Amino acid sequence: MSYKNEQLHEEKVFKDPVHRYVHVQDRVIWDLIATPEFQRLRRIKQLGTSYLTFHGAEHSRFNHSLGVYEIVRRIIGNFENRDRWNNEERLLCLCAALLHDLGHGPFSHSFEKVYKLDHEHFTQQIILGDTQIHHILERVEPAFSKKVADVIDKTYEDKLVVSLISSQIDADRMDYLQRDAYFTGVSYGHFDMERILRVMRPIDDQVVIKSSGMHAVEDYIMSRYQMYWQVYFHPVTRSAEVILSKILHRAKYLFENNYTFKLKPFHFISFFQENVDLNDYLKLDESIVFYYFQLWQEEDDNILRDLCERFMNRRLLKYIEFNPNLQMNEWMELYRLFQEAGIDPEYYLVVDSSSDLPYDFYRPGEDDERLPINLLMPDRNLKELSRHSDIVESISGKKRTDHKLYFPEDMLLKLTNDNPVKKQILELLNLEYSLEGAGEDAD
Known part of the structure; x- marks a missing residue:
């Protein structure tokens, strides 16, 4: 029997809180899970800094990757x-599902923005480079690793295969919505996945949904909408992300200006220099980042020390609503006043914006164009979801954006009450002297 078709002597299972069990029968999948590159995902949190808002959100990219694999396995079972x-x-589908998040780094998107990285690029490098993952995939058949990389990159010729991993109703979203809801303890992300899997049908270039399953898909779309605004874009989580981002920026700035760290940040040097190779990337996980943050609480640089103490001990920034289109003059004045007060506004006065487009119909030629969810009608014709569902039509193509202004409440409180700068800052922030109007720091 070829390696491609080799089955385990006995099925292996992973106990899973979302899917009950993740089933593995293929030797290839079992071997991929055992690689160092895949095991590294245990040390990357699925939700980044959300654990500082929702204390149960400690689950990893490893959990999620197994979950996406399991959903695709079940879909294929229904399609056979x-x-x-x-x-x-x-x-090919099973391998792509398992490995789709392989290139995520510590704290994922926040880390990528600071150091100009792209986790999808590193996913490709891990699959195609000199790694155990690559060598296992190449044992399946020549150039099999390229096929897996192309599916994840959405360039594979069979678009039906791609749609299982990446579309507006794919295994990735179906897993992370339920998994993130479970570990954060919220109810928003739950929907009837069993029903959706039963009504999925393969056509030439995508998965479609039998029209009788439309209401289950409506529930899925609304679950996604609510999870983004209640969990993923939670203002407290964003406060932690702001601090995380500023720590990484400050460390890079200090390195570039020949600051002498008490312990040279060996693991970060290639990131500071924007010259990261695959080996450097794979060595840096969240356990290493936490190690440096712990050490940097003892650094001589006041800003780096303070930011790390805030992140490690959950002393987060407060926030108020902010409209950058209407309040930029106020922000510029606050910037000046923070400088006058001796509080560096580059690190302690931050506008953060979040936006989401929960569902979109097909807009050919536009950036990030999205293929729609199509319903398979009783007459065998296809009908785009928002043309048949009033609920989905009401949110289709509508991007919602939210802006917050983050600042350090405790630093303002340390200014004396007779300090004219403090008074001006509080007036511009529209806060009382006690700051009783500031944003809450708990859900």
Whole structure:
């Protein structure tokens, strides 16, 4: 029997709080899970800094990757006896599902923005480079690793395969919504996945949904909408992300200006220099980042020390609503007053914006164009979801954006009450002297 078709002597299972069990029968999948590159995902949190808002959100990219694999395994099981499904693509789908998040770094998107990285680029490098993952994939058949990379990159020729991993109703979203809801303790992310899996149908270039399952899809779309605004864009989580980002910026600034760290930040040097190779990237996980943050609480640089103490001990920044289109003059005046007060506004006066487009119909030629969710009608014709659902139509193509202004309450409190700068700052922030109007720091 070829390695491609080799099955384990006995099925392996992972106990999972969302799917009950994750089933593994293929030797290839079992071997991929055992690689150092995949095991590294245990040390990358799925939700970044959200654990500082929702204390249960300690789950990892490893958990999520297994979950996406399991959903795709179940979808394929439902497709096996249907027309238009090529079962030769089965193992490719399973591998792509398992490995789709392989390139995420510590704290994922926040880390990427500071050091100008792209986790999708590193996912490709891990799959195609000199790694155990690559060598296992190449044992399946020549250039199999390239096929897996192309599916994840959304360039693979069979768009039906791509749609299982990346579309507006894919296994990735179906897992992270439920998993993140479970570990944060909220109810928003729950929907009837069993029903959706039963009504999924393969056609030439995508998965479609039987029209009888429309209401389950409506629930899924609304769950996603609510999770983004109640969990992913929670203002307290964003406060932690602001501090995290400023720590990384400050450390890079100090390195570039020949600051002498008490312990040379060896793991960060290639990131500071924007010359990161795959080996450097794989060595840096969240355990290493926490190690440096712990050490940097003892640094001589006041800003780096303070920011690390805030992050490690959850002394987060407060926030108020802010409209950058209407309040930029106020922000510029606050910037000046913070400088006068001896509080560096580059690190302690931050506007953070979040936006989301929960569902969109097809807009060919536009940036980040999205293929729609299509319903399979009783007459076998396809109908785009928002044209049949009043609920989905009401939010289709509508991007919602939220802006917050973050600042250090405790630093303002340390200014004496007769300090004219303090009074001006509080007036511009529209706060009382006690700051009783500032944003809450708990859910």
